[in-house]
Amino acid sequence: MSKFKKKKGGELPHISTASLPDIVFMLLFFFMVVTVLRDTNLLVQNQLPKADQVEKLKKDRAVYIYAGKPSSRYQEVFGTEGRIQIGDKYTSIENIGLALEEARRKLLPELQDKVYVALKVDGETNTGLVSDIKQVLRERNLLKIIYITTPGTELSN
């Protein structure tokens, strides 16, 4: 008589999957917390300036313009001069109007007249580039703009 008797034949033990939902829920919560949705692929550096006297942007009626130095992986090709990005590609000053028109047409028809132009401009950019953009917007009669900022103040640093 041996103490170490094989209990049963070579059957595989049953693996419990009861904890699988828990693992998946953990993943779910993790993603819920960390996701930041990006609808466009950023080609420029985008360290937004800080401000505290802000208003909320209604996203459904916004057209975005990004500006700043090209991201480090594009700098070899496009240099380090400030550039404008609309949609997924770089745009020159002259073509802003057309690119904006294209972006505007993607909005809901009833909101197209109330369009806001959201400027996401890197803090280290020159103001000259921004005023060039604004001049084009005035010519296009897109007069409502909003400078997107991050919370905080420039005074504190």
Place this chain on the structure above:
Amino acid sequence: MRRATPEVNAGSMADIAFLLLIFFLVTTTIEKDKGIARQLPPIEPPTEAPPLIKEKNLFIVNVNKDDQLLVEDNLMELKDLRQAAIAFLDNGGAPSGSPEYCNYCKGARSPSSSDNPDKAVISVQNDRLTSYKMYIAVQNELVAAYNFLRDRESERLYGWKFTELNKAINEGSFKGNEDAAKEKLEAIQKLFPLKLSEAEPKTKGQ
């Protein structure tokens, strides 16, 4: 004889959780974009003469290419700008009895500064090489000056703060008569209308 309760199959629980996971991945927007909203001036026909503004009703903020501030011909730190703007807007220099007299101003009433908040214009002049960070910081301080004065007046007249009510309405969390509140907001805005002008930026070295 009692039967053992049948075991509930929890295998599909994972599928349900995955479905939820994917739903949240698609719909969540974590952070809302916030910023300083502005209305650009429409392009004026070139024949029209620009309106005349008295020197004393103009508050000139100059930012050079090294991000230094020149306010009314004096070098100034960014942290002092808000107070200077408030003092200018709230001055109310028009003599009492005249039609332009500002009865809600609490400023110094100096005759060499602005007549009333309706006449007062802040003009920001940037260099093309001014950093955008500085530009936003200046705009932020000037908006803060207006918000401070609007808050003060709305608290005096209605007992609530202009900026807080405005925020509540925009977020949809305001309970009560929204139209009446909006009317009051407009009345406050009329007391201190936002008159920020931006000159075309100068090129480097001018």
